[in-house]
Amino acid sequence: MSSLQAARRSMQCMLSRSNVRLVPVLGRICAGQGRFFQSASILRGTTSLIWNPNANAPIDTGITSSHWFSSKASAVLSTDIDSDSDDESRYFSELKDLNPRTLELLQKKGIDCMTDIQDKTWDAVVSGKDVLGKSRTGSGKTLAFLLPTLERLLQESNHTQCRMLIISPTRELASQIHKTVADLVKAQDGIQAQVLYGGVSKGADMKRFDRRKQPTIVTATPGRLLDHLENSWLNDRDQPFADCFNDSVDILVLDEMDRLLDLGFRQDIQRIISYLPEQPRQTLLFSATVPPSVQKEVQSYLQPDHLTVDCIQDEDPNLQTVKTVKQSHVIVPRDQMIAGVVQLIEHILVSSSSEKKNAKLMVFCNTTSQTTFLTQLFQTYLQNDPASSTTTRQPIVLELHSKLSQNSRSNTSERFRRSKSAILFTSDVSARGVDYPDVSHVIQVGCARDRETYIHRLGRTARAGKEGEGLVVLLPDELDALDGLLSGIEIPHNLELQQDLESTSSDNNSKRLERALDDWQVAEKGADCYRGMFGFYFQQFREWGMRKPADTVFDLINSFADQARLQERPTLSHKVLKQYGVLDHPSLSSRPASSYQGGSGFDQRRHHRSDFSGRGRGDQRRGNNESFGRKGGSDKKRNGGSAKGNRRRETRW
Numbered sequence: 001m002s003s004l005q006a007a008r009r010s011m012q013c014m015l016s017r018s019n020v021r022l023v024p025v026l027g028r029i030c031a032g033q034g035r036f037f038q039s040a041s042i043l044r045g046t047t048s049l050i051w052n053p054n055a056n057a058p059i060d061t062g063i064t065s066s067h068w069f070s071s072k073a074s075a076v077l078s079t080d081i082d083s084d085s086d087d088e089s090r091y092f093s094e095l096k097d098l099n100p101r102t103l104e105l106l107q108k109k110g111i112d113c114m115t116d117i118q119d120k121t122w123d124a125v126v127s128g129k130d131v132l133g134k135s136r137t138g139s140g141k142t143l144a145f146l147l148p149t150l151e152r153l154l155q156e157s158n159h160t161q162c163r164m165l166i167i168s169p170t171r172e173l174a175s176q177i178h179k180t181v182a183d184l185v186k187a188q189d190g191i192q193a194q195v196l197y198g199g200v201s202k203g204a205d206m207k208r209f210d211r212r213k214q215p216t217i218v219t220a221t222p223g224r225l226l227d228h229l230e231n232s233w234l235n236d237r238d239q240p241f242a243d244c245f246n247d248s249v250d251i252l253v254l255d256e257m258d259r260l261l262d263l264g265f266r267q268d269i270q271r272i273i274s275y276l277p278e279q280p281r282q283t284l285l286f287s288a289t290v291p292p293s294v295q296k297e298v299q300s301y302l303q304p305d306h307l308t309v310d311c312i313q314d315e316d317p318n319l320q321t322v323k324t325v326k327q328s329h330v331i332v333p334r335d336q337m338i339a340g341v342v343q344l345i346e347h348i349l350v351s352s353s354s355e356k357k358n359a360k361l362m363v364f365c366n367t368t369s370q371t372t373f374l375t376q377l378f379q380t381y382l383q384n385d386p387a388s389s390t391t392t393r394q395p396i397v398l399e400l401h402s403k404l405s406q407n408s409r410s411n412t413s414e415r416f417r418r419s420k421s422a423i424l425f426t427s428d429v430s431a432r433g434v435d436y437p438d439v440s441h442v443i444q445v446g447c448a449r450d451r452e453t454y455i456h457r458l459g460r461t462a463r464a465g466k467e468g469e470g471l472v473v474l475l476p477d478e479l480d481a482l483d484g485l486l487s488g489i490e491i492p493h494n495l496e497l498q499q500d501l502e503s504t505s506s507d508n509n510s511k512r513l514e515r516a517l518d519d520w521q522v523a524e525k526g527a528d529c530y531r532g533m534f535g536f537y538f539q540q541f542r543e544w545g546m547r548k549p550a551d552t553v554f555d556l557i558n559s560f561a562d563q564a565r566l567q568e569r570p571t572l573s574h575k576v577l578k579q580y581g582v583l584d585h586p587s588l589s590s591r592p593a594s595s596y597q598g599g600s601g602f603d604q605r606r607h608h609r610s611d612f613s614g615r616g617r618g619d620q621r622r623g624n625n626e627s628f629g630r631k632g633g634s635d636k637k638r639n640g641g642s643a644k645g646n647r648r649r650e651t652r653w
């Protein structure tokens with residue numbers, strides 16, 4: 001297809017959308033420039049289906065050596081490409097290696113033009129080279145590694161053995177990648193795909209593996225795959241499962257590679273690789289973030305002549321996040337931490353409704369118990385809404401974290417995907433990779449545990465060129481962490497919103513909230529949340545360098561207990577108290593939970609900052625949040641003493 005035809009087709013696509021400003025675009029086409037999708041500034045900020053490849057690319061251009069690798073070998077042998085906003089991304093129809101069936105499928109989905117990362121990695125991947133690809137969240141990395149590898153597989157005839165292994169850190173992401181693979185291979189004869197992740201029957205996994213015929217492409221989470229590699233046998237039980245992999249896999253993809261190569265998963269990945277054939281094997285590593293803690297590690301997985309494609313160029317930290325997302329933070333005083341979150345969510349629902357927009361919210365929490373508590377609370381709060389039975393249509397409220405059954409996780413994920421208007425309270429199982437359409441807001445309750453987590457959570461909105469909003473709700477105690485961990489990323493204080501919230505708090509809402517908090521189920525979850533907060537904040541404050549975290553942590557959780565209207569302060573286990581060296585802390589003897597004094601809303605007069613001795617120590621942070629608080633573990637373990645102690649498996653989130 002000529003580029004003129006392609007331009008015409010894309011123009012038809014654009015014409016069908018009313019919010020695209022057409023005149024300058026048509027001007028460029030008429031002026032003979034063909035690829036009008038280059039008009040980044042014209043499309044930016046619209047919700048066009050047409051991909052705008054350079055929406056976030058910096059103005060300066062050119063091929064420079066990658067700044068995130070310093071190894072001499074890589075400087076000499078590997079090729080580094082930084083994003084070049086003056087280059088024009090190709091249309092898929094221009095690729096001579098792309099088979100017509102795949103092209104047709106892409107066109108049916110309205111995917112015509114390659115994104116920057118897809119274009120820059122295509123030639124290398126299709127020719128079998130190792131690639132390290134870095135591009136912003138929502139910029140199409142999945143197709144960047146799937147489409148060219150599928151072409152490689154199609155060019156060869158061996159499809160009855162496992163040839164390609166894709167590893168993802170979470171079940172939701174593995175399932176999503178698998179669905180895309182399944183969609184792509186449906187149009188091809190002979191290629192089969194299978195997904196392996198925990199929480200489902202291992203026997204069912206095995207049904208698709210047979211000595212004579214195995215799936216060509218397997219997507220898996222590390223835990224379940226390793227379990228099978230080490231323990232499972234093929235159905236006739238005369239051959240270990242590992243045999244399906246150890247002489248046939250010649251393409252390995254690590255999606256969200258920085259997560260897979262950090263201390264939590266690294267050993268599992270190394271063990272999985274020990275079951276794969278010796279090189280030559282093509283290795284593809286993709287992510288939106290590559291923190292310094294894994295930069296060195298990354299090199300050891302790649303051939304010396306690998307290609308590095310960096311579409312972010314993040315010397316400027318502000319360029320790490322997507323431009324079409326509006327980021328800001330609000331501050332809730334300690335004694336308003338519950339009311340503040342509820343009020344913020346309600347405010348978004350009301351404003352979206354008055355603007356006749358759908359509100360599809362993802363609310364990230366730092367512990368699973370906080371996720372459950374807020375879900376239960378918000379559901380009960382909405383039920384108490386006098387308007388709910390009459391006029392307003394309430395959004396569905398959903399909960400997603402690792403302590404739910406797999407069935408429930410999958411159903412929730414699917415319901416949220418399909419909903420136009422919904423609130424998903426979630427832990428970091430949803431932080432990476434998942435591609436829910438049209439998420440309007442990402443709310444982060446508390447400071448994310450590290451910079452990467454912040455970026456990936458935020459990346460659940462404003463995907464594929466769309467717009468979105470990211471809000472961080474912070475306690476005054478967390479403000480220093482914002483300055484340190486997230487330094488350089490512009491997350492301004494949203495004064496307008498803060499004032500709106502303060503002015504709209506009402507007695508009516510306070511009463512409603514009190515009634516919701518008095519519900520016994522909410523109270524039960526509140527007690528769990530109290531315990532979870534203890535471990536989480538203790539660990540976080542220590543890692544952020546707070547000098548005496550105990551007093552602050554007790555003040556915080558006791559204030560939470562009061563606000564949650566808990567009859568008694570929940571007991572904390574002797575073991576946990578001992579672990580943090582606070583068995584004799586005076587707060588433990590002054591027990592009674594004072595009754596909640598009411599109040600809904602924000603009051604900035606009560607803000608105060610805590611005493612931190614250091615900042616921005618995110619790179620040193622290891623270990624888990626709530627599970628650490630509950631199960632114990634030493635600093636030594638968290639900081640690299642024991643691989644077992646360091647393991648932050650997907651199932652712990």
Ligand SMILES: Nc1ncnc2c1ncn2[C@@H]1O[C@H](COP(=O)(O)OP(=O)(O)OP(=O)(O)O)[C@@H](O)[C@H]1O
Pocket residue numbers: 049050051110111112113114115118135136137138139140141142143287288432433434435459460463464
């Ligand atoms: N060339 C394209 N044109 C239009 N849409 C595309 C294109 N490539 C991918 N998409 C769509 O963009 C969305 C985001 O893609 P994808 O999930 O692969 O992003 P990602 O870069 O992996 O994000 P993350 O870093 O969050 O994992 C998906 O809905 C996908 O279908």
